[in-house]
Amino acid sequence: MAYFDAASATPLHPVARQALLASLDDGWADPARLHREGRKARMLLDASREAAAEAVGCRADEVVFTSSGTRAVHSGVAGALAGRRRVGRHLIVSSVEHSCVLHSAEVFEAEGGDVTRVSVSRAGAVDPAGYAAALRADTALACLQSANHEVGTVQPVAEVAEVCRAAGVPLLVDAAQSLGWGPVEGDWSLLAASAHKWGGPSGVGLLVVRKGVRFAAQGPVDERESGRAPGFENLPAIVAAVASLRAVRAEAAQEAVRLRELTARIRARVPELVPDVEVVGDAERRLPGIVTFSCLYVDGEALLHELDRAGFSVSSGSSCTSSTLTPSHVLKAMGVLSEGNVRVSLPPGTAEADVERFLQVLPETVAGVREKLGAPAPAPATAVRAEELVVDSLGKRCPIPVIELAKVFGDVPVGGTVRVLSDDEAARLDIPAWCEMRGQEYVGEEPAEKGTAYLVRKVG
Amino acid sequence: MAYFDAASATPLHPVARQALLASLDDGWADPARLHREGRKARMLLDASREAAAEAVGCRADEVVFTSSGTRAVHSGVAGALAGRRRVGRHLIVSSVEHSCVLHSAEVFEAEGGDVTRVSVSRAGAVDPAGYAAALRADTALACLQSANHEVGTVQPVAEVAEVCRAAGVPLLVDAAQSLGWGPVEGDWSLLAASAHKWGGPSGVGLLVVRKGVRFAAQGPVDERESGRAPGFENLPAIVAAVASLRAVRAEAAQEAVRLRELTARIRARVPELVPDVEVVGDAERRLPGIVTFSCLYVDGEALLHELDRAGFSVSSGSSCTSSTLTPSHVLKAMGVLSEGNVRVSLPPGTAEADVERFLQVLPETVAGVREKLGAPAPAPATAVRAEELVVDSLGKRCPIPVIELAKVFGDVPVGGTVRVLSDDEAARLDIPAWCEMRGQEYVGEEPAEKGTAYLVRKVG
Numbered sequence: 001m002a003y004f005d006a007a008s009a010t011p012l013h014p015v016a017r018q019a020l021l022a023s024l025d026d027g028w029a030d031p032a033r034l035h036r037e038g039r040k041a042r043m044l045l046d047a048s049r050e051a052a053a054e055a056v057g058c059r060a061d062e063v064v065f066t067s068s069g070t071r072a073v074h075s076g077v078a079g080a081l082a083g084r085r086r087v088g089r090h091l092i093v094s095s096v097e098h099s100c101v102l103h104s105a106e107v108f109e110a111e112g113g114d115v116t117r118v119s120v121s122r123a124g125a126v127d128p129a130g131y132a133a134a135l136r137a138d139t140a141l142a143c144l145q146s147a148n149h150e151v152g153t154v155q156p157v158a159e160v161a162e163v164c165r166a167a168g169v170p171l172l173v174d175a176a177q178s179l180g181w182g183p184v185e186g187d188w189s190l191l192a193a194s195a196h197k198w199g200g201p202s203g204v205g206l207l208v209v210r211k212g213v214r215f216a217a218q219g220p221v222d223e224r225e226s227g228r229a230p231g232f233e234n235l236p237a238i239v240a241a242v243a244s245l246r247a248v249r250a251e252a253a254q255e256a257v258r259l260r261e262l263t264a265r266i267r268a269r270v271p272e273l274v275p276d277v278e279v280v281g282d283a284e285r286r287l288p289g290i291v292t293f294s295c296l297y298v299d300g301e302a303l304l305h306e307l308d309r310a311g312f313s314v315s316s317g318s319s320c321t322s323s324t325l326t327p328s329h330v331l332k333a334m335g336v337l338s339e340g341n342v343r344v345s346l347p348p349g350t351a352e353a354d355v356e357r358f359l360q361v362l363p364e365t366v367a368g369v370r371e372k373l374g375a376p377a378p379a380p381a382t383a384v385r386a387e388e389l390v391v392d393s394l395g396k397r398c399p400i401p402v403i404e405l406a407k408v409f410g411d412v413p414v415g416g417t418v419r420v421l422s423d424d425e426a427a428r429l430d431i432p433a434w435c436e437m438r439g440q441e442y443v444g445e446e447p448a449e450k451g452t453a454y455l456v457r458k459v460g
Numbered sequence: 461m462a463y464f465d466a467a468s469a470t471p472l473h474p475v476a477r478q479a480l481l482a483s484l485d486d487g488w489a490d491p492a493r494l495h496r497e498g499r500k501a502r503m504l505l506d507a508s509r510e511a512a513a514e515a516v517g518c519r520a521d522e523v524v525f526t527s528s529g530t531r532a533v534h535s536g537v538a539g540a541l542a543g544r545r546r547v548g549r550h551l552i553v554s555s556v557e558h559s560c561v562l563h564s565a566e567v568f569e570a571e572g573g574d575v576t577r578v579s580v581s582r583a584g585a586v587d588p589a590g591y592a593a594a595l596r597a598d599t600a601l602a603c604l605q606s607a608n609h610e611v612g613t614v615q616p617v618a619e620v621a622e623v624c625r626a627a628g629v630p631l632l633v634d635a636a637q638s639l640g641w642g643p644v645e646g647d648w649s650l651l652a653a654s655a656h657k658w659g660g661p662s663g664v665g666l667l668v669v670r671k672g673v674r675f676a677a678q679g680p681v682d683e684r685e686s687g688r689a690p691g692f693e694n695l696p697a698i699v700a701a702v703a704s705l706r707a708v709r710a711e712a713a714q715e716a717v718r719l720r721e722l723t724a725r726i727r728a729r730v731p732e733l734v735p736d737v738e739v740v741g742d743a744e745r746r747l748p749g750i751v752t753f754s755c756l757y758v759d760g761e762a763l764l765h766e767l768d769r770a771g772f773s774v775s776s777g778s779s780c781t782s783s784t785l786t787p788s789h790v791l792k793a794m795g796v797l798s799e800g801n802v803r804v805s806l807p808p809g810t811a812e813a814d815v816e817r818f819l820q821v822l823p824e825t826v827a828g829v830r831e832k833l834g835a836p837a838p839a840p841a842t843a844v845r846a847e848e849l850v851v852d853s854l855g856k857r858c859p860i861p862v863i864e865l866a867k868v869f870g871d872v873p874v875g876g877t878v879r880v881l882s883d884d885e886a887a888r889l890d891i892p893a894w895c896e897m898r899g900q901e902y903v904g905e906e907p908a909e910k911g912t913a914y915l916v917r918k919v920g
Binding site: 230232301313 | 461463465468469470471472477480481484488489490493494495496497498527528529530531534538559560563564566567654656661662663664665679680681682690691692693694695696697761764765768773774775
């Protein structure tokens with residue numbers, strides 16, 4: 001059994017477990033009370049805040065404990081936007097933020113706010129110039145993740161913070177994926193993070209609001225957490241979360257080197273071992289433990305199940321693995337293949353042998369899924385040749401449209417086109433991505449009688 | 461050491477601790493994931509939801525786990541109000557709700573909503589007729605606690621639910637103080653509760669929304685918890701919370717009888733043992749474990765500290781124990797004395813010997829605080845007699861104004877008046893309450909050059 005989904009959640013760090021047990025005895029009371037149980041709880045809360053501040057690199061009174069990373073982002077975005085309402089109603093986010101940032105942006109839009117989504121490179125990184133271009137006189141807030149949760153690409157936070165600072169606009173950094181590895185560099189204004197990403201328990205998020213940042217907490221509030229996170233503090237979990245952060249930080253430098261070597265190995269060997277694979281995300285500026293690739297002609301959910309049976313827990317951004325049947329917005333924004341997508345995110349301590357075994361198992365697993373789906377074999381096909389071939393994939397879902405395209409493509413002469421009819425949302429992303437991988441020309445899409453027609457021209 | 465502040469928070473129940481430890485191993489992963497760790501977490505979450513529903517007396521798909529009881533109330537009120545926006549913008553609450561309900565009402569008012577606050581009897585109970593009178597054609601929601609958190613008075617929830625049901629208005633019940641003792645009776649529509657009140661860990665609240673209740677979750681949401689509570693589920697804590705609820709319920713009937721006898725003993729004996737005490741809250745319709753009383757001429761914070769030194773952890777609704785320097789809104793709404801206020805809330809398992817020791821210690825503790833403050837002794841004073849005596853308590857805080865009133869009162873002839881000048885908010889509540897306790901006439905208040913003048917006439 002190997003758990004390779006650390007970017008979703010990690011098991012509780014042993015140090016966090018110890019801290020949790022100890023503070024269940026000493027930290028269950030209300031820290032707002034004057035009696036000795038309350039004072040003990042208050043001392044634990046204060047000490048946790050000091051330690052969290054040290055790990056983040058900020059003042060203790062800038063740290064607010066929230067009930068999750070998602071809640072930290074929601075509260076942080078809403079509070080910062082409201083605090084600068086008089087400046088304007090414009091928000092900047094990158095197009096590859098975590099959904100909790102994008103959901104906050106959508107609520108802001110529904111309330112009449114204006115949102116600019118900064119695009120990313122094919123590697124998933126924003127360009128500071130993209131933020132510079134998006135900044136306006138009425139920009140209230142900009143948001144940028146420290147590193148991407150699906151492909152591991154590290155963002156140029158310090159540069160973007162500089163650009164924002166020059167314009168007098170606060171930058172909120174979603175540091176959920178990176179805070180366990182080290183503090184976020186640069187002159188950011190707000191920061192959000194989530195404890196269960198660094199071996200802490202669930203139920204704890206961090207919101208940091210730098211002194212001097214205008215902030216107006218939204219919704220009903222109470223006196224707890226400087227009026228920025230209502231409700232009884234989740235104290236034993238807070239203590240455990242901070243203990244874990246300190247523990248993983250102590251091991252971070254060494255473990256980063258080790259995991260980076262393991263993910264580099266996956267990045268290099270998967271394309272050698274498995275045909276028709278695209279490794280996505282930046283090869284250099286990336287988190288140590290995340291590597292993501294997409295396999296042509298593969299159903300993401302089937303691949304996940306087969307890997308699970310083989311003892312590997314991974315996640316996927318393919319449309320067939322989401323309840324909404326749309327592919328990951330991150331892969332979409334990067335313009336890379338989404339079908340057969342696999343995210344491997346190694347927790348600290350991952351054994352090299354597990355990674356080797358994964359590399360051993362993967363080729364046959366992918367081949368098995370492809371075979372079941374009737375994916376095209378490398379052998380040339382012989383069939384009717386035509387100037388324009390029509391592939392009717394209506395009613396069929398990812399990865400079938402691409403598989404059917406590939407099946408007939410051998411029969412198309414150079415210069416000929418294939419018209420793929422599909423009503424699956426993933427095809428919009430995956431057909432152009434297939435063209436890029438195959439060096440074929442993606443002509444474009446047009447509405448069809450039913451669904452959409454995607455035109456591909458054979459160039460060689 | 462005796463912890464008598466169970467209404468704030470209770471220590472973790474041993475069963476909850478066991479459940480928490482077990483689910484830290486099995487329930488840390490993301491229940492939304494397809495891999496085996498995710499499926500294990502999903503099974504624990506589903507089983508917890510079933511068990512919570514059984515304890516509440518509702519369907520599993522009506523239960524939402526939130527990050528605190530406060531958050532359950534905030535989300536429940538906001539969602540129910542938004543769901544019935546087309547009906548109207550009127551909200552009914554009782555004047556003795558928990559501050560999280562009142563804060564929700566204040567936000568609603570700030571957004572243009574209209575709020576009616578239903579008054580309570582001197583015992584702290586609402587009258588269903590009060591709700592009936594408050595209901596309007598544009599009423600979107602009514603809220604009522606199942607029992608009061610400061611004085612323990614049980615509210616007529618079933619009757620109020622009936623009144624609301626007849627008008628087609630949903631009733632939200634804040635069951636934070638009572639859910640550990642049993643399900644909430646009556647035909648309510650929404651329910652909120654908090655795990656750390658029943659021996660569960662902090663970080664878990666319950667929001668129940670009955671099928672058929674119009675509900676529109678507010679703020680950014682995600683796919684978790686039916687779109688009603690965003691953010692990663694606090695799973696091990698949820699499992700522990702539900703395990704604890706089942707455990708305390710199994711002991712509830714027996715423990716309720718035992719605690720009720722102990723609090724009845726405090727209710728009866730405190731006024732015998734300590735002069736000038738008012739026991740507040742309903743003597744019959746009350747929670748088993750809560751008893752509250754106020755002591756004339758006593759500084760609540762000083763009394764808390766002295767009781768803490770004597771080994772008793774209690775809380776207080778006196779103004780001097782709150783950071784806002786205003787007395788508890790509950791005591792204010794009841795019109796009872798707020799100075800020297802003590803809430804004793806016994807956790808399940810409280811030893812009879814601890815209660816006896818409390819009754820032994822209390823008289824000398826109160827006497828000691830009174831002596832330090834120079835409270836009046838029963839002996840008659842000899843001083844200047846006048847038709848109207850003026851007591852200047854400007855700049856002095858609770859309980860000094862009442863102490864100074866009492867000190868001079870012996871010198872006032874029957875029919876004479878005392879004019880107390882005070883700028884302390886608690887005086888507005890405590891001077892009339894003192895008059896009621898003493899059988900003297902409270903004439904009223906009027907603005908003075910500085911602060912307010914409170915007029916008291918001696919009738920005997």
